[in-house]
Amino acid sequence: MSFLRGSENYVWCTTSVLGKGATGAVFQGVNKNNGEPVAVKTFNQLSHMRPHDVQMREFEVLKKVKHENIVKLLAIEEEQEGRGKVIVMELCTGGSLFNILDDPENTYGLQEQEFLLVLEHLTAGMKHLRDNNLVHRDLKPGNIMKYINEDGTTTYKLTDFGAARELQEEEQFVSLYGTEEYLHPDMYERAVLRKPVGKSFGATVDLWSIGVTLFHVATGQLPFRPYGGRRNKETMFYITTKKASGVISGTQTTENGPIEWSRDLPAHCQLSMGLRKLVTPLLAGLLEVDPHRIWSFERFFTEVQIATSTIPIHIFHMNKATSIKVSYIFIQLKYYLLIYRSF
Incomplete structure (x- = not known):
């Protein structure tokens, strides 16, 4: 039994599981053309049983978003042997x-x-x-x-x-x-x-x-x-x-x-x-x-x-011999209150 699966430009191993959910799994794979490591999301039978518009929704959302704090979409391709679409994303090596x-x-x-x-x-x-x-x-x-x-x-x-x-x-x-x-x-x-x-x-x-x-x-x-x-x-x-x-x-x-x-x-x-x-x-x-x-x-x-x-300010409490970290915003507020009371 082969553990390798692929699409036109990507290949992945089903033993390299990055995560699993109710409707599919994410595997580590590589770009066939340049060897770049990627994450590939595949979909199971339960996912394919959902209404077509619901199945398409994730693809449409990913095409719409582009931000450094959202995992980057690299490609949407058809898996070989007619298993349906897969989502190829950048690989986040630090884990979840x-x-x-x-x-x-x-x-x-x-x-x-x-x-x-x-x-x-x-x-x-x-x-x-x-x-x-x-x-x-x-x-x-x-x-x-x-x-x-x-x-x-x-x-x-x-x-x-x-x-x-x-x-x-x-x-x-x-x-x-x-x-x-x-x-x-x-x-x-x-x-x-x-x-x-x-x-x-x-x-x-x-x-x-x-x-x-x-x-x-x-x-x-x-x-x-x-x-x-x-x-x-x-x-x-x-x-x-x-x-x-x-x-x-x-x-x-x-x-x-x-x-x-x-x-x-x-x-x-x-x-x-x-x-x-x-x-x-x-x-x-x-x-x-x-x-x-x-x-x-x-x-x-x-x-x-x-x-x-806010900027943290480190204060040494002499009586307790302890270091206290407070936020600059509070120091600033107290400073303004002291000025106000001096008038």
Whole structure:
């Protein structure tokens, strides 16, 4: 049995699996003409059973987007032996953010500079999607790839647009996509609990998924964790829908036990106090079930711009003999307040 498959200009080995999903798999391959390594997404029988317009949607979305924080489309070709179309993309050798978080050294989340890089790049990619009236619908660390540039620097890129579609800010959709831990509660109710809820969904479902993803990146754990994980679905829904406004995490540590709510990032989080002051309200704004309270995309983009453009100031606390890192924006604000009070 041959493990090699190919299209006109590319060849890949089915044992070199980069990722698998419900409708297909991604393999590492090469360009036949120049040996350039690539990632090739193929589609399974389940994918081919979907309506033709749904099958074509991912191809159309990828043709429409072009941004440094979105995995680059190299080609769409027909696989040999009539197996259908394949998507050829640039290869991100750093792996997915999910695999990075799975590394023991990131058990408690990413270091501050790396977190800021993810925050900046994820937001830039999302802004490009919204500028093109696109909703991703499956945002999670597994769909954020680490690309290593020639100079050794890192660029994080959004990938997997199998669930993406065009959607204006005020438009709604009813189809269900996504990974349950990152799903907006309204979608979770229908997709996971299978309840016949007569609700439609807007582009803001991506904001909730971003909130869960950023909490995961900052802490190494999910914000909403029922005892027993996925098998305790009703409690998961209870946690996400019954939490008070401003609460960013809810954890159940014993079977049928109480929920431990928190409005703050956990103590083990590796972000400085200055950055926490900026990130915590950002998470609270994204993790709102109430459609009237959840932030708009514009506010999210603005707040991230503030968080990623602040300059850290290192202060040595003499009495406690400890180093404190605060953000320049707070120093600047305090400075202006002192001037104001002097008049």
